[in-house]
Amino acid sequence: MPRTRIKICGITREQDLHAAVNAGADALGFVFYPKSPRYVTPARYAELARALPPFLNTVALFVNATEDEVRAVVAAGPVALLQFHGDETVGQCARLASAVQRPFVRAFRVKPDTTAVDLLESEAQYRAASAWFSGLLLDTYVDAYGGAGKVFDWSLIPKELAPRVVLSGGLSVHNVTGAVAQVRPFAVDISSGVEASKGIKDARKIAAFVDAVRAGDATTESLTHHESQSS
Secondary structure (H helix, E strand, O other): OOOOEEEEOOOOOHHHHHHHHHHOOOEEEEEOOOOOOOEOOHHHHHHHHOOOOOOOEEEEEEOOOOHHHHHHHHHHOOOOEEEEOOOOOHHHHHHHHHHHOOOEEEEEEEOOOOOHHHHHHHHHHHHHHOOOEEEEEEEEOEOEOOOOOOOOOHHHOOOOOHHHOEEOOOOOOOOHHHHHHHHOOOEEEEOHHHEEEOOEEOHHHHHHHHHHHHHHHHHHHHHHHHHHHHO
16 A cells, blocks of 8 residues: 655745654645735745755645746745636646646535535546646645645545545644545645644644654555455
């Protein structure tokens, strides 16, 4: 079984960057949305980026950003992936990604009335619109940009889509083992669930979260082995 990838989002301090790397995170997210408590400027990102080790993915999160704003971030430091988390249309996401020649993920804010068909259709639209599209990040819909630490109904995610999505929204050390075992996503994304306060990460929570994800992987592997023996 492939292991679930882990993204720690909302990095604002060098010590938090090191804590996430040391715990085994695959990707770090940096928020370029001025209204967020986890906002970093391109200049601040350039400082943090100096501490990045090789072979670690960096994700730049934008909310309704202009092309100039995206270009400024990409010029400031290494950016492996763009994450669009606002009201951007399919066409706008495609154009911004093409302008800076970077792949992107699109946040889909899941509502109570969202259906499996909605998720599949959205993925198909983005994939048809841009060769730079990497996948959907599923977050919880609230009246703001971001999941606000709330969980949505994971059973809405169709099994054929799950291996390609990034699961977000209300994840914590207490529920991520079950989330990984139930959904079997490609990756999980957490921000507030590993914080001491807004924008300030807790190294122990990060390490515990990574351990909980690995426990979910072990559960999934055990279930898959059992299913293969039963068939």
